[in-house]
Amino acid sequence: MxxxxxxxxxxxxxxxxxxxxxxxxxxxxxxxAVTNNLVNTxxxxxxxxxxxxxxxxxxxxxxxxxxxxxxxxxxTLIIAFYVIIVDLVLRxxxxxxxxxxxxxxxxxxxxxxxxxxxxxFAQSNPPLISFWDGLTSGLGYMYVLLxxxxxxxxxxxxxxxxxxxxxxxxxxxxxxxxxxxxxxxxGLFIWTAKAVMLRKGGxx
Amino acid sequence: xxxNIHPVVLLFASIFTSNILLANFLGMCSFISxxxxxxxxxxxxxxxxxVLTVTxxxxxxxxEYVLIPLDIVYLRYIIFIIVIAAVVQVLxxxxxxxxxxxxxxxxxxLPLITVNCAILGISLFIEIRRYNLVQSVVYGFGSGVGWxxxxxxxAAIRTRTxxxxxxxxxxxPGITLVTIGLMAMAFIGFSGMLSVQ
Numbered sequence: 001m002x003x004x005x006x007x008x009x010x011x012x013x014x015x016x017x018x019x020x021x022x023x024x025x026x027x028x029x030x031x032x033a034v035t036n037n038l039v040n041t042x043x044x045x046x047x048x049x050x051x052x053x054x055x056x057x058x059x060x061x062x063x064x065x066x067x068x069x070x071x072x073x074x075x076t077l078i079i080a081f082y083v084i085i086v087d088l089v090l091r092x093x094x095x096x097x098x099x100x101x102x103x104x105x106x107x108x109x110x111x112x113x114x115x116x117x118x119x120x121f122a123q124s125n126p127p128l129i130s131f132w133d134g135l136t137s138g139l140g141y142m143y144v145l146l147x148x149x150x151x152x153x154x155x156x157x158x159x160x161x162x163x164x165x166x167x168x169x170x171x172x173x174x175x176x177x178x179x180x181x182x183x184x185x186x187g188l189f190i191w192t193a194k195a196v197m198l199r200k201g202g203x204x
Numbered sequence: 205x206x207x208n209i210h211p212v213v214l215l216f217a218s219i220f221t222s223n224i225l226l227a228n229f230l231g232m233c234s235f236i237s238x239x240x241x242x243x244x245x246x247x248x249x250x251x252x253x254x255v256l257t258v259t260x261x262x263x264x265x266x267x268e269y270v271l272i273p274l275d276i277v278y279l280r281y282i283i284f285i286i287v288i289a290a291v292v293q294v295l296x297x298x299x300x301x302x303x304x305x306x307x308x309x310x311x312x313x314l315p316l317i318t319v320n321c322a323i324l325g326i327s328l329f330i331e332i333r334r335y336n337l338v339q340s341v342v343y344g345f346g347s348g349v350g351w352x353x354x355x356x357x358x359a360a361i362r363t364r365t366x367x368x369x370x371x372x373x374x375x376x377p378g379i380t381l382v383t384i385g386l387m388a389m390a391f392i393g394f395s396g397m398l399s400v401q
Binding site: 022025026027028029032033073076077080081083084087088102103106107109110111112175178179180181182183184186187188190191192193194195197198 | 226227228229230231232233236237278279280281282285289320321322323324325328329331332371372373374375377378379380381382384385386388389392
């Protein structure tokens with residue numbers, strides 16, 4: 001089956017060879033800010049995965065009805081619609097986390113990955129495969145940010161998911177909680193990923 | 205209601221101590237892709253400052269006089285985005301009328317700004333922190349200037365690092381992010397002067 005082969009290719013592209021974060025450098029704005037805590041990062045990225053996949057699905061479903069000229073604004077409205085759902089759900093069921101995330105939930109709207117996938121993939125592909133593309137690129141985004149949050153929380157607070165894991169004598173690295181460490185860690189992550197790709201000879 | 209912060213303090217805080225880019229990670233996408241040379245970073249910086257100042261005022265008025273009285277604050281994301289897109293469009297037309305050279309410089313950047321997270325982010329921060337109108341405008345303007353400062357500084361550094369012998373895997377985005385990290389550390393140095401959240 002044709003789609004069988006392409007689902008695997010899409011998965012591989014979004015997870016590694018064309019990862020939204022370390023190859024395309026998209027959408028790091030809103031989510032880097034919450035990566036000093038694994039729980040917040042997890043919930044935030046789940047929101048992003050939800051919005052990306054359903055936006056792709058919706059855009060793909062209605063693409064033939066949208067005039068080309070206004071498609072950007074229509075895409076933005078679709079994204080905003082799903083983000084509002086995420087925001088309301090968070091407010092209702094996880095008010096603490098909703099407060100901690102602050103404006104960053106709303107900023108999922110301007111996350112370039114979502115618009116990028118809708119424009120580059122969903123606009124020219126059938127609904128189900130677009131949904132899959134949105135889902136995997138969201139997940140590809142998620143694991144990178146979770147990796148960064150893992151190091152920042154471990155070294156900055158000595159905890160993982162809020163549980164103490166470091167021994168009592170551990171002195172927290174305050175820099176890990178502050179903004180610069182996110183840039184350094186992401187830089188190092190990109191370096192590692194690219195170095196591995198270069199070694200394989202498949203760098204782009 | 206609104207926090208008791210003097211506008212001048214807020215102006216300095218938004219430029220230096222809580223720089224929108226280096227402390228709040230807003231507007232990263234265009235920051236990384238545009239900062240390759242000085243001229244376009246200046247253009248984009250100016251455009252962001254202009255749009256931020258105008259949208260923070262317009263969105264404040266809409267929030268206070270339309271969204272809150274009608275109790276539809278949950279629709280703010282959609283409304284803010286539409287306002288931002290409209291403001292960008294109107295600004296583009298005005299600039300085209302009054303100054304052709306400025307339009308030539310800013311023209312290509314203005315549409316990009318609609319999806320710049322910094323613009324929406326500032327409107328959302330204003331809503332959460334309950335600033336009043338003067339504070340909002342000052343905060344919007346200051347954040348724009350802070351963003352401008354950061355992108356011009358980064359562009360200057362990048363013209364040097366482009367020629368430097370950087371490890372192959374680190375080239376491009378990798379070294380840029382580490383540079384931004386170092387800049388963020390330098391800006392943290394300012395935080396001893398003021399503390400405004």
